[in-house]
Amino acid sequence: FQVQEQAILWPHQRWVRLSILIDITEHKQIEHAFRSSEERFELAMKGASNGLWDWNLETNKVYFSPRYKEMLGYQESEFKNDLEEWRRHIHPEDLNVCITALNNYLEKQVTKYEATFRMSHKNGHYLWILSRGFAIWDQQNKPVRLVGTHADITGQKEIEEALKQALATAEQAKQAADVANRAKSTFLANMSHELRTPLNGILGYTQILLRDNTLSAKHKQGIQVIEKSGEYLLTLINDILDLSKIEAGKVELSPNRFVLNEFLQGITDLFRMRAQQKGIQFSYQPLSPLPPVIYVDEKRLRQVLINLLGNALKFTTQGSVNLRVGVEQGKLRIQVEDTGIGISPTELDKIFIPFQQVGDQHYRTEGTGLGLSITKKLVELMQGELHVKSALNKGSIFWIVLDLPEIANEESLFSGIQDIPVPIIGFEGEVKCILIVDDKLESRLILIDFLRTLGFSVIEAASGKEAMEKAVCYRPDLIMTDIVMPDINGFELTRQIRNSADLKDTVVIAISASVFEHHQQESFQVGCDDFIPKPIRFQQLLERLQAHLNLIWIYQDMDFSVKVKPQVRLETSLDCLGPPAEIAQLLIEFAELGDVGSIMQLIETVQADHQELSLFFQKIRELAGNFDLDEIADLVRVYL
Structure with missing residues (x-):
């Protein structure tokens, strides 16, 4: 109960005390319930690590719960319940953020109040706070009270910042990788062009000389050695390019049917010669009857064997290197054995890692560390397996296992084999004029010598400007142009040809030492009819010429094999006058x-x-x- 007392002056100047006893049981129950509710809410906020704040907008008084103050490192009495105390603890850069968020909510520009800002801790550091609240409005729709919570989100912010920094670091690393990749691509493009250009001369003239029937057998054998060595060098150059393509997932296999014995004989001849130069024995031994024809990517299989045999010879200074080939349960097994320095068990797992070289330092300087990595990736691309056994100072055995098509299909396999082409000595019909455009004299001479022996009229140009002038003058049937030239490159020359009313229908074939697909694609985009990579394979060139010029070849063993005399055709025009x-x-x-x-x-x-x-x-x-x-x-x- 509640007692209320009051003094009352009665008549005759007499004072009387009036006491009133009021039953406040219900009020006390409500007060107790409110206090219990407030305690439960405070406990809930504490359990949730949140603090409570209550701002009376009419009196401008504010209340901060004990948990609110505890979050900032203060005891109840150390943190005043006023707005200035709150302002002093907010980071100077974040004060406007808080005020703007409050005003936007109270002006009903947003449906809820929420702000993220920093508040100073008693120890001097800052905490990240997420503040949320809601307003109580009076009957005039005026805010009279604002109540909300504070949550410490410092840990979340640190994670976000760490993630942000990690993403920034990753982006920097990506940009650095992109720069490195562009630099690598530029280097590979330049290296490919610079190395393939002289190889074009070497392999080009070996093909021309091998067509000469007046050479002795000894001379032809020597030229064949030069050709095989050039092909081997070209394969080594391709190793680095192939690794880049394989890692980028851009290598596609091109299976073809070929005679296995001839393939193995070519490999054997190449490495027997190299073994003799080192004074070691080289042998080839079939372990079982071999299928006459197999269906595999011949180029990639050759690359695999060259890598394996090349390594065997490199790491063997005495003894022997043996190539053994057999068929087991429909699978082709090719095994390379050597008596070289071998590999320790601890280093076997490292030999397939790109640029990783093991063993004696002397041998590390002789290679790039790419061969076995490329070999393993190529074998896996062919759905095969590569295995190795080795003992230090005793030697190594590498073998690959590849699936073979069913032997019962030998006839269908033979149907894909073409006879060795009979030498072409000319073509039927009118003389065709070809314009060769290349800033390298040796590259032009190779094509000129080859094409003139077949009866073509050949003109040449050392630059894009000269090529355009001669094209207008001579009106060639076909133009072969290098891509990389100092003044007007092959792309720009092709554009000019396509924009010329007189030349727009002329066949244009791009030739380039570049092996990158985007160069080939760009050549087609600017209007080239075909693309031939350097070093130029004459058989490929003949096929393209036949397709684009509708030629009928004259072969050496035909009754009417009269060699067509090379001629030059000069079509007159206003741009190219003849003499008086x-x-x-x-x-x-x-x-x-x-x-x-x-x-x-x-x-x-x-x-x-x-x-x-x-x-x-x-x-x-x-x-x-x-x-x-x-x-x-x-x-x-x-x-x-």
């Missing part, structure tokens, strides 16, 4: 007499007065320099 009749007559007479000196002297005498004939005189000089006097006579007669 009197000069043409003199040129014919000197050509029929075989008088090259007089031809050169005549050109020197008249060219100053006939600047418009510069392209014509340039061609006559080229023909005279090559002693192609009959061609000069045939060419000039059209101007009489």
Whole structure:
């Protein structure tokens, strides 16, 4: 109960005390319930690690719960319940964030109050706080009270910041990797071009010389050694390029049918010669009857064997290297054994890691550490297995196991084998004119020598500008252009050709030492009809020429095998004038007499007065320099 007392002055100046006893049981119950509810809410907030705040907007008084103050490291009495205390503890950079969030909510621009900011701890560091609250509105829709919670989200913020830094670090690493990849791609492109260009000369002329039937067997054997060595060097160059492609998932197998014995014989001949140079024994032994024909990616299988046998020879200084091949349960097993330095058990797992080299330091300097990594990846691409056994100072055995198609299908396998092509010595029909464009003289000479022996009329240009001038003058049937040239490159030259009304239908084949697909794709995008990589394979070139020019070849063993005489076709146009009749007559007479000196002297005498004939005189000089006097006579007669 509650007692209320009051003094009352009665009549006659008499004071009386009036006591009133009020039953406040219900009020006390409500008060107790409210206090219990508040305690439970405070316990709940504490259990949730949250603090409670209560702001009376009419009196501007604020209440911070004990848990609120505890979060900031303060006792109840150390943190005042006023707004200035709250302001002092907010990070200076975040105060506007809090005030803006409150105003936006109270002005009903947003449906809830929520703000994230930093508050100083008693120890001096800052905590990240997530503040949430709601308002109580009066009947006039005016906010009178704002109640909310504070949650310590410092740990969450630290995780977010760590993640942000990790992402930034990852992005930096990605950018660095992209830069490195671009640098690698540029290096590979340059290396490929610079190394393949001289190889084009080596392999190009070996193909030309091997067509010469006047060479002795000894000379041909020597040229074949040069060719195989060049092919081996080209394979080594391709190793680095292939690793890049394999790791990028861009290598696709191209299975084909080929004669296994011939394939193995070629490999054996190459490495027997290298073994003899080192003074070690090399042997090839079939372990079982072998299928005459197999269906595998011949190029990749050759690459695998060259890598394995190359390693065996490199790490063997005495003893032998043996190649053993057999078929077991429909699987082809190719085994390479050597008596070399061997590999310790602790290092066996490292040998397939790119750029990882093991063993003696002397041998590490002889390679790149890519061969076995590439070999393993290629074998796996072919759905095969690569195994190794080795003992230190005793030698190593590497073997691969590949699935073979059913032997019962031998006839279908043989159907894919073409006979060795009979040498082509010419073609039927009118003479075709080909323009060769390359800034490298040796690259032009290879194609000129080869094509002229087949009866083509060949003209050449050392630059894109010169090529365009000669294309307008001679109107070739086909243009073969290198991509990389100093002034106008092959891409720009092709664009100009496609934009020319007179040349737009001319066949253009891009030739390049680059092996990157984007160069090949770009050549087609600018208008090239075909793409041939360097070093140029003449068989591939012949196939492309036949397809684009609709040629019918003349073979050496045909009854009508008359070699077509190389000619030059010069189509007149306003852009390429011919000489006056009197000069043409003199040129014919000197050509029929075989008088090259007089031809050169005549050109020197008249060219100053006939600047418009510069392209014509340039061609006559080229023909005279090559002693192609009959061609000069045939060419000039059209101007009489």
